[in-house]
Amino acid sequence: MATGIPDQALQIRSLVRKSGQLELSLASVPVPSPATDEVVVRVEASPINPSDLGLLLGAADMNSARQSGTPENPIVTASIPEELLKGMAGRLEQSMPVGNEGAGIVVRAGSSRESQALLGKVVAVFGGAMYTQYRCVKAGQCLALPEGTTPAEGASCFVNPLTSLGMVETMRREGHTALVHTAAASNLGQMLNRICLKDNVGLVNIVRTREQAELLRELGARHVCNTSAPTFSMDLIDALVATGATLAFDATGGGTLAGQILNGMEAALTRAATEYSRYGSATHKQVYIYGALDPSPIMLNRKFGFAWGVGGWLLWPFLQKIGPAAAQQLRERVVAELKTTFASHYTKEISLADALRLDEIAMYGKRATGAKYLINPNKGFDRWPNEVKKTVP
């Protein structure tokens, strides 16, 4: 029986008031007793992904953010611009837990064999509410990590690995043979680059700076196009000709880039065309938008005929579409290559209270490539005696 587990523990909460005020705080919540098929995970690592920021910061203007409360119990308030508030109608006045994924140690387990088998193990969980010290989940939701894996190594088992694998899988299922990726120097982008190198899939990496381009080339990327280079348009078409990519995944989701990629694909396809068609090339060109780094409108300057599509792409609907067996195969690959292909790198490890400091929010809230934070909800909480990870074998 685990001891040293408190009755109450901390959890980050995000609340949007009817008045348009965002309120971030630490709630003290009871540590639950697991049901038969459940386990309680002491969360020790949970990344701040762009997909978490949407829920955490709720479209608030963080320039208006103010700090109150105490260092141990900080409160952050900020204003949400009125025109964005109506998009939040569904969450008004609800104090919401945050954090899609994370990893930790199973410190309590229900009586089922499956639950008991996880006791003391390091597991990764995609369960929401992971910015929490103790999280109770179904045993079946846990991905048991191999011996010798730390929670920090297993913190990002789901969102980035399955998203990047999902991109390659989508490419195969929709009949394309190579990929374009924007925000390519991100953790996700580097992961996709490693998958494509390993699987011998052509990948056009689009980045915004020379430093990012150099980083990717050092990581073995074969085609890197820098939007800030004067030669970008031609570089892009050359890379599209070389790879034959007709599918792109775009994290920016705003501005002219998606349209430019489609126009580049069309130019690459017609470079080889022998016959004129006023409807453009017959080859389908697709851009999937999977992020919203750029909140400005998507502008498609259409010179790419009629065989094209732009659309939203999200991991979970994709996994539902391919079904549980195929999704399980992807998960198994992640575990098998967790320290190589799917390794994540973090700028900084912070506590729950740190995550509600204005200076830290200013850093991780930038959604900047190469500024990835890891929350350790139990950082600094070594004061409980007989800590379970020392008592379980």
Add this chain to the structure above:
Amino acid sequence: MATGIPDQALQIRSLVRKSGQLELSLASVPVPSPATDEVVVRVEASPINPSDLGLLLGAADMNSARQSGTPENPIVTASIPEELLKGMAGRLEQSMPVGNEGAGIVVRAGSSRESQALLGKVVAVFGGAMYTQYRCVKAGQCLALPEGTTPAEGASCFVNPLTSLGMVETMRREGHTALVHTAAASNLGQMLNRICLKDNVGLVNIVRTREQAELLRELGARHVCNTSAPTFSMDLIDALVATGATLAFDATGGGTLAGQILNGMEAALTRAATEYSRYGSATHKQVYIYGALDPSPIMLNRKFGFAWGVGGWLLWPFLQKIGPAAAQQLRERVVAELKTTFASHYTKEISLADALRLDEIAMYGKRATGAKYLINPNKGFDRWPNEVKKTVP
């Protein structure tokens, strides 16, 4: 044996010079002798569809158009803006015939039973090069029209009827239950309205003027939204709530309308939502762009989550996708309802030479709703003696 058929006949040609000059002219081409499985059709009616204008006018600035030649043998020249010229690389210096579809009388037939059976019949043809006095095609390409159908009535059997039927068919195949249509007062829009009324399919008709809205309401349309009305945004959402439409077909293909429709669909879906999702509603919302009436960029002001798509839609790839049996069913419905559901209306009937007059080009080149032209390539050519339609039974 048909007599009175000339050896040479006229055909409209469109030529784009390397210099960026568009040149429209009437070519004199030999009237072919049909092979065994072919027939020669005396074309008497061929519509000017938006899809024909792209090939005919080739992105030229028609404000720069000049007339030369003679009234019987007119020549029109105009400049193509340099930035648009590279899109024409595949057709430079090729004199191209124009005209997707039309109808006429079979005046010569090859020896096959199928060909012979068509002699003297009014047939509709989708064959290209229909702005021609005598067009030789395979008998299998002809759609024989019922007794008592005139070429003018059968001129538009393909593009508009199959496109509007294809929209409803796409809706059914992709799991939607109602439709949105822009440019809804057009010939195509009126046709779609008749199909939806007949088939009891919800249809949101989007028009640009009060007159167009009234016209559609007189035609029985249940949901008409006028973009120039101050209440447009709310009218659109109300109509989307009432119909449950999550699929739109947009002929404009530029500007903010496609995005506004997606935002309207999202607002309609979330109006009924009980739970907040930061990714927006899970229901897929789709806009297909099937025209390019507005050449400005498509601007998607994305407040519609991640379950969405915008893409090109063209009739012929769609027909290929559904296969010959399903396509044949659509064609049979068109013939059965040609004078009712699929009736077309034209502003004016003109000759081939008229079609190359600057004042007429200014009218039909506007692509304006309610200004639909019909070319009769044999208008004014009654001088040949023993005209075949008088000699065949």
